[in-house]
Amino acid sequence: MGGMICSAVVTDITGRLISKVTERCSCNKKAAVNDKLWKLNLLCTRIHSSVEESERHPITNNYLLQWQEMLKEAAADGDEVLFTFNWRALNEASKNNSNQIGTSGPLAYIKMAMSRMVEYFHNAAKVLFSLDEDVEKLNSTVDKLEKLSADTEEFLKLVELEVL
Numbered sequence: 001m002g003g004m005i006c007s008a009v010v011t012d013i014t015g016r017l018i019s020k021v022t023e024r025c026s027c028n029k030k031a032a033v034n035d036k037l038w039k040l041n042l043l044c045t046r047i048h049s050s051v052e053e054s055e056r057h058p059i060t061n062n063y064l065l066q067w068q069e070m071l072k073e074a075a076a077d078g079d080e081v082l083f084t085f086n087w088r089a090l091n092e093a094s095k096n097n098s099n100q101i102g103t104s105g106p107l108a109y110i111k112m113a114m115s116r117m118v119e120y121f122h123n124a125a126k127v128l129f130s131l132d133e134d135v136e137k138l139n140s141t142v143d144k145l146e147k148l149s150a151d152t153e154e155f156l157k158l159v160e161l162e163v164l
Contacts, residue, residue, distance in 0.1 A: 029135075036138050037085055043145035044078040047071050050152040057163045064162060067155055074148050081141045084134055 051071050059065055 033085075033135060033138065036142050037082065040078050040082060040138065040142050040145065043142065043149050044075050044082065046149050046152060047075040047078070047145060050149075050156055051075065053156060054159045057159055059159060059162060061158075061162050064155070064158060071148060071152070071155070074145055078141055078145050081134075081138050085138070088131075088134075 051068060054064075054068050059068065
């Protein structure tokens with residue numbers, strides 16, 4: 001029993017250390033990601049509103065229809081990236097809530113500590129790589145939407161000209 005308690009304590013300390021190290025390393029990264037997510041949300045809103053406005057008018061010009069479709073696809077890509085990050089945040093929040101000890105007995109605590117250690121080492125690389133891939137996708141999507149949203153006013157003016 002003493003060995004199990006010691007193992008649980010070591011597991012808990014290891015988990016906390018890993019958490020603190022990744023938290024310190026990624027503090028600036030989190031702020032940058034949050035800024036990009038905010039920017040992406042604004043860009044998606046701008047593009048969605050432009051597409052919605054253009055859909056109020058009958059467009060017959062093939063190039064304007066292609067442009068409209070390109071804007072729709074770009075906004076959908078942005079929505080997908082936002083969904084990915086929101087989903088991850090919800091999963092993390094639910095994990096943190098479900099891993100609270102509360103009034104559980106010592107055996108539940110030991111079981112939880114052991115599963116935490118296995119989970120940290122088993123998924124650490126996968127989580128880090130997937131987060132980096134998601135951040136790369138976030139950056140490329142923001143860049144793409146910035147370029148497209150710069151031309152949305154021109155797009156809407158051309159739609160208005162076609163209607164006239």
